[in-house]
Amino acid sequence: MFKAIGRLFTRVKEGLAKTRARIGGALRTLIGAGRAIDRQFLQQLEDTLLAADIGVAKTDEILAELKRSYRDGEVAKGEDLLAFLKKTLRDELAAEGSDLQRAASGPTVVLVVGVNGAGKTTTIAKLAKRLTGEGRTVLIGAGDTYRAAAIEQLAIWAERAGVELVKSHQGADAAAVAYDAVAAAEARGCDYVLIDTAGRLHNKEHLMRELEKLRRVIQKRIPSAPHETLLVLDGTAGQNAVQQAKVFKEAMGVTGLVVTKLDGTAKGGAAITVRRELGLPVKFIGVGEGMDDLQPFDPDAFIAAIFGDQE
Amino acid sequence: MFEHIAERFGSIFDRLRHGTKLSEDNIRDGLQEVRKALLEADVNVQVVRDFIAKVEAKAVGQQILQGVAPGQQVVQIVHDELITLMGEADATIPYAKHGPTVILMAGLQGSGKTTTCAKVARLLIEQGKRPLLVAADLQRPAAIEQLKVLGAQVGAPVFHEPGCKAPELCARGLARAELDNRDVVILDTAGRLHVDDALMTEVAEIHSRTKPHQTWLVLDAMTGQDAVVSAKAFNDRLPLDGVVVTKLDGDARGGAIVSMRAVTGKPIKFVGVGEKMDGLQPFFPDRYARRILGMGDILSFVEKAQGAVDEKQAKHIEERILKNKFDLADFQAQLQTITKMGSLKDLLGLIPGIGAKFSAVNIDETIFKKYQVIIGSMTKHERSRPDLIEMSRRRRIAMGSGTTTNDVSALLKHFDAMKKVMGKFGDIQEMAKKLPDQPELTPEQLANPGAFMPDPNALFRKPVDKDALKRYRQERKKKAKLKKANKR
Numbered sequence: 134m135f136k137a138i139g140r141l142f143t144r145v146k147e148g149l150a151k152t153r154a155r156i157g158g159a160l161r162t163l164i165g166a167g168r169a170i171d172r173q174f175l176q177q178l179e180d181t182l183l184a185a186d187i188g189v190a191k192t193d194e195i196l197a198e199l200k201r202s203y204r205d206g207e208v209a210k211g212e213d214l215l216a217f218l219k220k221t222l223r224d225e226l227a228a229e230g231s232d233l234q235r236a237a238s239g240p241t242v243v244l245v246v247g248v249n250g251a252g253k254t255t256t257i258a259k260l261a262k263r264l265t266g267e268g269r270t271v272l273i274g275a276g277d278t279y280r281a282a283a284i285e286q287l288a289i290w291a292e293r294a295g296v297e298l299v300k301s302h303q304g305a306d307a308a309a310v311a312y313d314a315v316a317a318a319e320a321r322g323c324d325y326v327l328i329d330t331a332g333r334l335h336n337k338e339h340l341m342r343e344l345e346k347l348r349r350v351i352q353k354r355i356p357s358a359p360h361e362t363l364l365v366l367d368g369t370a371g372q373n374a375v376q377q378a379k380v381f382k383e384a385m386g387v388t389g390l391v392v393t394k395l396d397g398t399a400k401g402g403a404a405i406t407v408r409r410e411l412g413l414p415v416k417f418i419g420v421g422e423g424m425d426d427l428q429p430f431d432p433d434a435f436i437a438a439i440f441g442d443q444e
Numbered sequence: 445m446f447e448h449i450a451e452r453f454g455s456i457f458d459r460l461r462h463g464t465k466l467s468e469d470n471i472r473d474g475l476q477e478v479r480k481a482l483l484e485a486d487v488n489v490q491v492v493r494d495f496i497a498k499v500e501a502k503a504v505g506q507q508i509l510q511g512v513a514p515g516q517q518v519v520q521i522v523h524d525e526l527i528t529l530m531g532e533a534d535a536t537i538p539y540a541k542h543g544p545t546v547i548l549m550a551g552l553q554g555s556g557k558t559t560t561c562a563k564v565a566r567l568l569i570e571q572g573k574r575p576l577l578v579a580a581d582l583q584r585p586a587a588i589e590q591l592k593v594l595g596a597q598v599g600a601p602v603f604h605e606p607g608c609k610a611p612e613l614c615a616r617g618l619a620r621a622e623l624d625n626r627d628v629v630i631l632d633t634a635g636r637l638h639v640d641d642a643l644m645t646e647v648a649e650i651h652s653r654t655k656p657h658q659t660w661l662v663l664d665a666m667t668g669q670d671a672v673v674s675a676k677a678f679n680d681r682l683p684l685d686g687v688v689v690t691k692l693d694g695d696a697r698g699g700a701i702v703s704m705r706a707v708t709g710k711p712i713k714f715v716g717v718g719e720k721m722d723g724l725q726p727f728f729p730d731r732y733a734r735r736i737l738g739m740g741d742i743l744s745f746v747e748k749a750q751g752a753v754d755e756k757q758a759k760h761i762e763e764r765i766l767k768n769k770f771d772l773a774d775f776q777a778q779l780q781t782i783t784k785m786g787s788l789k790d791l792l793g794l795i796p797g798i799g800a801k802f803s804a805v806n807i808d809e810t811i812f813k814k815y816q817v818i819i820g821s822m823t824k825h826e827r828s829r830p831d832l833i834e835m836s837r838r839r840r841i842a843m844g845s846g847t848t849t850n851d852v853s854a855l856l857k858h859f860d861a862m863k864k865v866m867g868k869f870g871d872i873q874e875m876a877k878k879l880p881d882q883p884e885l886t887p888e889q890l891a892n893p894g895a896f897m898p899d900p901n902a903l904f905r906k907p908v909d910k911d912a913l914k915r916y917r918q919e920r921k922k923k924a925k926l927k928k929a930n931k932r
Binding site (some may be wrong): 335 | 483484485486488489490552553554555556583584585586587590592593594597637638639666667668669670671673674691694695696697699700719
């Protein structure tokens, strides 16, 4: 058990290692022994935060806060910076339970939405593996009936994860597939039903409406569903992520985020902005292409890995 | 939609008088706004810094021109410098003199390589080429299947041989192309992170084995600051020839595009817009400069309109309007076209100078839907003769469409008002016939259009009635007399 947790932690760290090398490296020069907090220091910090996709508004906020703390004597030297940043950002990312909601009875319906290429299908596969690992029974609905071979892709993943898949053919009505999946999960007494959807850019009105329809159709079967609507955000995305989250939240009542592709050099700072502006919690992060590369979001581990804290 | 940067400039530059010279001091705040806008558009931090320095150097010392808002003048400098930074567009593909031309696509996961490969194949087929697609993404499940489906859609064969590694597979694909007399080979490779050493080595090996004539990086337009890091890494391992930017039909400002040229020095070859196979376009730096600055994009507006409007139908409606036969059925067709173009607010945002003004206005778009439903509940006869729709018909239509009689009346009133305006179009066309013919304009005339254009107001002027004044005076005198008489 402890070993498993240890391995998990190392994985996040490994996944975020490059991230750490970059932001941590940049910060370390700032934190360097006895460095005074001067104009140049602030400039360097600003660049570092901006390069992490944290956004202009949040960066300005952090800098203003830092200046205030400096005047108040809470922060005096470069080495105090780390504690300061961790405090500021941890408040921002404070965990409000990254656990998935459960339905009071019957299967828990998890709807997965996002723009094209964010990593929805892969995330579903990882999530299915994760939940079966916890001893849950899972069923997947192949709701991406648009993209060529999306169903085949999910079928391969479902087989690898050893879970059942409800699917139709390309071009079929996604809402019908979703309905069938929910009905099948109910009939079989599954704990979870994960529904994949076609990637869509949030500014395509008709596609967003189609997604709303899918939700309404599911609700015909289970009125309280979907119990979770997860928005998959590409970790390399910039400030547009905020707009994406906003539109998807308005249309679909998104309940949480999954930030993918954090095993590269991208820092996923946009998620911090999304969290700040829309209050959406990050539930999971994707750190690789393997089945096990989905980790529950742990703000402490996240920040620690970003800022290269070895504690 | 985005805010027009010139509007942010408003208060900052308004106090500058004409004739003042731009100086470091008086443009500082303005440049701060430019910087913010670029960063919010995801242009790389370092690129922004260099860019601002360049703009400052250009602007300082310039005199504020008469008749131009100072803010506008600075925006122009920013706009021009952005275009310079993005460099010339280059959508050419230099074909090999002998044997097939090889194009290698590389990029991160989910950037859109497979879709782009098929789109490029389609474009080449249109140009009379015979492309072969090679499915060399052995990482993502069903990626090969996906390319096969897309290949069939665009009519390009897809090569794949199970059991061999990607570099070997690509080499075999190339051999096959030569055998089948295919003149272009498009290699679809797996998405990979630039920090994944094994996969980066693999793609470098593909490159060395197939010696592509063109190597393109496929980049998601929504990418943030990391775009520069990954592009640099790819450029270090592969000699890139260009970049294809995908998903530009989204609403990201696509600042990564600006950074690309600055960091890799490579041109943007194409941009991907939409999931349909014809959604591949050449890149226009001036359009993207405007997009990044939130200045609206009239060309995109036009394109959107073209995509939604059925040419034949438009012609038909135009004729009906001119003949004053426009009826509710035509109105419904028009409403459908408008709804097809997407959100009205977004559309307005594309029009320069308008977007920002309407950003606060909440346009009730449900009314279009409502009108369509109401018209849908009418009989054919009623649609062509709206004047027939009296109260009992209104009640029936309201029942049928789930609206109220007030809604039906509102629609009819709206339609009536529209029709009155349209009646005038017909008149205008009549007037246009009266204009003297101007078959072709000389450059001199174009330079000074005021001199030869007939005065447009003349068309509306009534013929001068010389006796009118006389009659008016007589009338006045009469009235005065009557008044006097009454007093007595």
